[in-house]
Amino acid sequence: MSSLTVLEEPVKFHLSLNVPDLARAVEFYALFFGRAPAKRHDDYAKFELDDPPVVFSLAPHPPGPGASLSHLGLRVASDDTIQTFRARLEAAGVCTQAQAGTTCGYALQNKLWVTDPFGNFWEVYRVEEDVRPEAVRRSTEGKAARTDAESGTSPQTQAVWEHFVTAPPPTRIPHRDAALDEVRLVGTFNADLTDAQRTLLISEAARVLKPGGKLVTHGLMSDRPFPGAQPEVPGLAAMVARVPVQTEPIVQFRRAGFVGVQVTQFTEKAWFTINGVELREVKLIAWKPAPAPATTETRPVLYKGPFARATVDGGHTFERGKRIAVPVAVWEQLRLGPVAEQFLFFEPAAGAPCAT
Incomplete structure (x- = not known):
């Protein structure tokens, strides 16, 4: 008696999503996954990944009441894969939101967010490392809020x-x-x-930092105010309710007492241009400044450039190549801040100079 060969399929996770427009859904997910559906009928479509x-x-059904889906995600092995998703989506005019070094699910992650045409959130992410609950402390209740001493673990550095964007604002951090x-x-x-x-x-950020x-x-x-109402941004319309001018956060941070404001990301190409206004990822x-010490001591610094003259928070102006003395608080702020590489810092002399 001959035996039958049994083909064992690998275990796969299955997810079925109700959508109000099957054709639009297939078009979006074929772009998102970078492949055509394995099956496509008038009342059903399936992707085999x-x-x-x-x-x-x-399935072409409107989402029912009481749905509890938060978001969906794909965990990938490298940042290059995330960039492949991003390039494919943005080349087709789909807006994405990048997050680098964010803490989510008690892990440090790099990720990409996108929404399908029906408002379902997707993330494509890579996990860098796990993060201890004591370093996250997202709430004042439960295990994540215990102090290091209570949890019996060594404190985290950060x-x-x-x-x-989608979370309600707290009245108190x-x-x-x-x-x-x-x-x-x-x-x-x-x-x-x-x-x-x-x-x-x-203001709460200034308090807790x-x-x-x-x-x-x-x-x-x-890059400038919109001439009329706030724009409707394609792809992320469900997340982006307003688009501020690039200078707005800078003004608000300085008004709250923050110093050393620095732009660390500014996309060269605008994601969108709406009514002549360019929208970029920034x-x-x-x-938060350290309290000024009760001293009149000063220390010398020298501005190396690249500009002929630079003015920092607090109104201090530095000319390139000229050594000047500043209060210790300013000296420390510059030394620990984002523009430290543009200065030379001179430590105070160990003792009195020898007489000649």
Whole structure:
């Protein structure tokens, strides 16, 4: 009696999504996955993915009430794969949102966000390393809020709190004064918040950050004000409620007392041009200043360039190649800040100079 050969298929995760427009869904997901559907009928479509092993199907039904889907994701092995997704989507005019070094799911991740035509959020992400709950401290309740001593673990170097564009603004960041190393406002200036809510959130960031702590914001910004109403941004319309002018966060950070504001990401090519206004991905970093010491001591610095003259927060002006003395607080701020490589810092003399 002959035996039958049994073909064992690898285990695959299956996900079925209800969509109101099957044709639009197939068009989007064929672009997103970079392949045609394995099956395509008037009432059903299916994508067979090998890496990752997923059976992804679409059914032409409106999402029912009480749906609890938060988002969907693909975990990949490299940043190059994330960039491949991004290039393919943006070449087709689909807007994406990049996040580098963000903390999510108690892990440090690089990721890319995109929405399908029906508002479902997708992330393509790579995990760099796990993050201990004590370093995240997202709430004041539960295990994630325990102190290092209570948890019996060694303290992490960085304590971080993050607000994401889709999250409601807190009336108070759930941390004590001067407790955090970094606060991240990811898309916060694109969220549907009032001026008062944004001002309060930045003020709260100043409260919870340690002296020398870092405030980061990342989002879509414009090169000038819009002549009329805020634009409807394709692809991320469900996430982007407003697009601020690039200088708005800088003004608000300085008004809240932050110093050393620096643009660390500014896409060369505009994502969109709407009514003559260019929209770009921008990332800004600012620091909470250390308290000024009760001393009149000064220390010399020399500005190396690249400009003939530079003025920093606080009004101090430096001419290239000229050595000048500044208060110790300014000296420390420059030495620890983002423009430290543009200066030479002279330590105080170890003793009195010898007489000649």
